[in-house]
Amino acid sequence: MKALLQDNFEYLFEPALLNEIDNVGIVKDFAAGDVIINIGDTIRYMPLLLEGAIKVSRLDDDGDELLLYYLERGDVCAMTLTCCMGNSVSEIRAMAEMDTKIVLIPVQKMSDWLRDFHSWRTFVFESYNSRLKEMLEAIDNLAFLNMHERLLKYLKHKVIVTKDTMLSITHQTVAYDLHTSRVVISRLLKSLEKEGKLKLHRNKIEFLDF
């Protein structure tokens, strides 16, 4: 664990804080598709991402879904930070996008570390900032792009996160993430294939034009 922390946070956290994390943190592994935090869950731990990627989604009361953003190595879920600061119930769902390794930190540590470690304060602020930025981009996408453009951006983003132009995903899952219907996605994917940007396979979408 020490080694993993070094790899990810050596230049971010002071040694004393790395020690603290090593002492109180619990390393946990998730397989692709595992739900890490669900809407309504009480948050007892802050997840710090060591390896893999996490998909953060919003769900409404009817179970309708929308992808908000991905978390990658070294990220922390800002929504759980929010939870640590008052409300303790999750507003979002976090799901492992691929096999993922996480350090769980008890939320009580939050305020102690804010007081004790300058590097933790910086880290928490930067997490807030990048999450606000990502939310802003999600809003831009919803408000200013049509489904064709949103789909293309979604696929490109996914190529970056998974580091693979062969995306293992079904039309239905894409539809859930973009909050639309499978038929709409199939239709648009076909038109993107005709444009030569993709090649469609079963359970897979190959991104050609990157």
Place this chain on the structure above:
Amino acid sequence: MKALLQDNFEYLFEPALLNEIDNVGIVKDFAAGDVIINIGDTIRYMPLLLEGAIKVSRLDDDGDELLLYYLERGDVCAMTLTCCMGNSVSEIRAMAEMDTKIVLIPVQKMSDWLRDFHSWRTFVFESYNSRLKEMLEAIDNLAFLNMHERLLKYLKHKVIVTKDTMLSITHQTVAYDLHTSRVVISRLLKSLEKEGKLKLHRNKIEFLDF
């Protein structure tokens, strides 16, 4: 100024911090409609809202517009906090929704106060949290509601912010805020009027069913 600060922040900030704000803050008044911060502006001051309300909007490269949220008494613009922490250029536009009184605080104070005042740290975190929540709601509205519902919610929200069921606003402005066209808004407003929820006047929308 001292009195104004007392009114708004007495129970939020410790006396020493209130003194600091009194020393370095600049009180400024804006009239309804004034642009306080524009996209691309370099941020030199954090605005702390004393009286009135501020409309925070997102604009894309084509000048397309979308209302994000309102700031009210005692709020600070979290986007300028973001700016203080790195990028220094505004991602949003802040416009006075009504006559508004603001304290401007030089951004350099930000990190000093974070170090020196516990109440400032709390305040900044809570600002981030409420802004994240509002962004989440903006996303929910865009993703999960149709224009009819978004319009109704928008009008209700505006009644709360302005504390007046007689809203002084044109169809065109509503259309800008919701990022749609004036014709669409006129059409939906007419249907809401037929439902008995509104009464339409020139430059005014009267909310009946509150």
Place this chain on the structure above:
DNA sequence: TAAATGATGTAACAATTGTTACAGAACTCT
């Protein structure tokens, strides 16, 4: 191997939202 399940392709149609065009009302300014 046959049946069941899941994924994709596509047509036809419905609903919502966006666009263009124009008319008339209300207001402002001189």
Place this chain on the structure above:
DNA sequence: AGAGTTCTGTAACAATTGTTACATCATTTA
């Protein structure tokens, strides 16, 4: 009062997105 401007109402139509229905193909399971 008259001219110009802004705001609202509405029709007609276009484009996008959503829905239903069903066929086909691939994969898994019995």
